[in-house]
Amino acid sequence: MISHLYIVGVSALVATAVQASIIQNKPRDGVIALDMQFDSNSQDLIKRQVGEHDYSFPGTSLPKLVLPVGSNKDEVQLFVDTGSWLTQVPDVATNCAKCLLPDGKLGLYDANKSTTAVKTGQSLKSTFGSTAYFYGEGVIDDIWFDPDFKIPGTLFNDVHDIGSSWPYGILGLAKPPKGSENENIVWNAYKAGLINKPIFAITQRNESATSLQLFLGGYSKSQLIEDYTWTSINNENFAGHIDFVDINGTKVIINETVTFDTGNYQAGVTQEIFDALLASFPDDPNNARGSNKIDYNLIKDKTMTVSIYGKSYNVPLIAFIEPDCKSQHCNIWIHVSAWNWGSGFNRFLNLALNYDNGSYIGIAGWKPSNTNDIVSF
Template identity: 70%
Template sequence: MRSPQLLIVGITTLITTSVHASIIQNQPRNGVIAFDTPLDVSTDLSKRQVGEHDYIFPVSNFPKLTIPIGSNKDVVQLSIDTGSWLTQVPDVASNCTECLLPNGKLGLYDANKSTTAVKTGQTLKSDFAPTHYYHGKGVVDDIWFAPNFKIPGTLFNDVQEISPLWHEGILGLSKPPKGSENQNIVWNAYKAGLISKPIFAITQRNESSNSLQLFLGGHSKSQMTEDYTWTSIENKNFAGHIDFININGAEIKINATVTFDTGNYGVSVSQEVYDAIINSLPYDPLKSRGIISYDSIKDRSVTVSIYGKNYSVPLKAFFGPGCDPGVRYCDIVVYPNPAWNWGSSFNRFLNLALNYDNGSYIGIAGWKPSNTNDVVAF
């Protein structure tokens, strides 16, 4: 899998979500599988690390799916992560007492009781930090998304040892290395004929970031201001090269490739860029304390150039969830860190997609809020 040092973060307030499937009931229709995952704030804390550089996120936004796995349809909770590709499934052997489902029940998979499980014998270790890890064995089994609908034959890490600071597994969505395509549910759904093309898309319905949508094989046109622009990112993670951002008329040179990561919330940049962003924000005497008044940023936008094309996003892209009318101050979620990982605080305001076919291509399109859906296949 990808280098653990690329998966950010510090101390985070996790967001608990579950599949409500209000779009199309999780069933493949017209070559698309869609999930609606509302977000609810919890107070669960987690610490993640990038190399030797720690930093703190006061908020986080980790969308999750609650899904059954194996012949017994053991229900587990997995974070949707565009920053990694390997699916991590906590097994009963891990004795995880904190791996709870939204209903409060324990959510663990039992590979020994699944008649469809095929154990590969491969040892899998994912160490994101000394205190954050998944250790287990390779297993191939069915992942279910509805009582009569499954994605067959996905290889995942059947986790035997899980960090006590993590309370769920991971559903990795980035493209696996060549030869390991069966580690990815999008590719497996395509090969099984369940979706029209091996592409996933992620969209937010509103600016509050409490209605994430995940699509396999399609997208919703209602939140788009234009068609996707596709760029090859061969041999890279789910990433985009950002040329510059313009805040309040001040152009800040970025010239860096950043990972768009739903497994994180904040925006990590170099110290120089961090200073420039903070200085370009509207004046507020509390900026040095990491907060700014809502009234000073409401209705303002930022221009972001990605692969030479300009996109307009709300200035709220650099602030935490809850930065909405009625609040007095908003948390700044920009942090100095050399990892260049931009989480869902920013990418919720773009339509992002990843095409796995004949290479690896990121799709980017302008975004607009919409309470409706017009779901179409790619």
């Protein structure tokens, strides 16, 4: 999710408050591991704008988690987004009736009742589309991971006005601009001594792809085919240069840098690449060419070769269709739009981002596993 972020009224209060709130919590082997929901069977469709194109996707198919915020540990549900850096927390001031937790209860933060909240006076506006926006105020507060474990002093957008498209907040994981490191939970966890290195990793936990895990400072070895390959991305967003995609022996030259965006689901390409990719799919007697549909049985056991920064990875071809579809008419989720490849594709890779000394993306081949062997970077 690439955002347009506007910040007004920056104050020296930010740095002072963050420094004062750092607490040395007990490290847990240098890794924080979080389960993320991936409810890909929902029929709830919402609109999203990317570039000049609108398209629909199941909003709940994006990875998300529930986090308590502030001294009262108000629970909020946040999309985990590698395409933006600022955390967006819906406040009670939004009167958002759709901001629900998995149990159906309302999930809103109350900055006025949190004794650890520090209001910065910043006006924050993040816009992702005409009906997808977060307007609020910069607040510094603690983000909790269990009753006795927190990341202290993260600056986030205490949202007072939320667009109708997004019934949840956002946990932004892209590297923030220089000087705004306190807006990122990974940096804050590292500075507080909670993780060994300022790196996060996202790993698919099982073959069904209905659950993901987010790791701060570590990863799960059991899903890796080999060690991570690290490439400098020079402080850019969470991005990778895709050389080509080979489907059924047909090599489609991509030669573009794409954002690996967990705040999106589809794969965005140009019209030329769109036509070439769809032409490489197996012939399907049940779906006409141009219908953007495919019989699941024709691709369920097929893989494609994807070259990223000159290294090849095997990815299941179902990465390009709607989640959980096993019918004869599954939607192919490749669209003509900005170069932004979402969780439908990148859930079949092990991806990590190292914030230190610039930015480095780590990529490793994925293998299905129902076990975890968590280690620190």
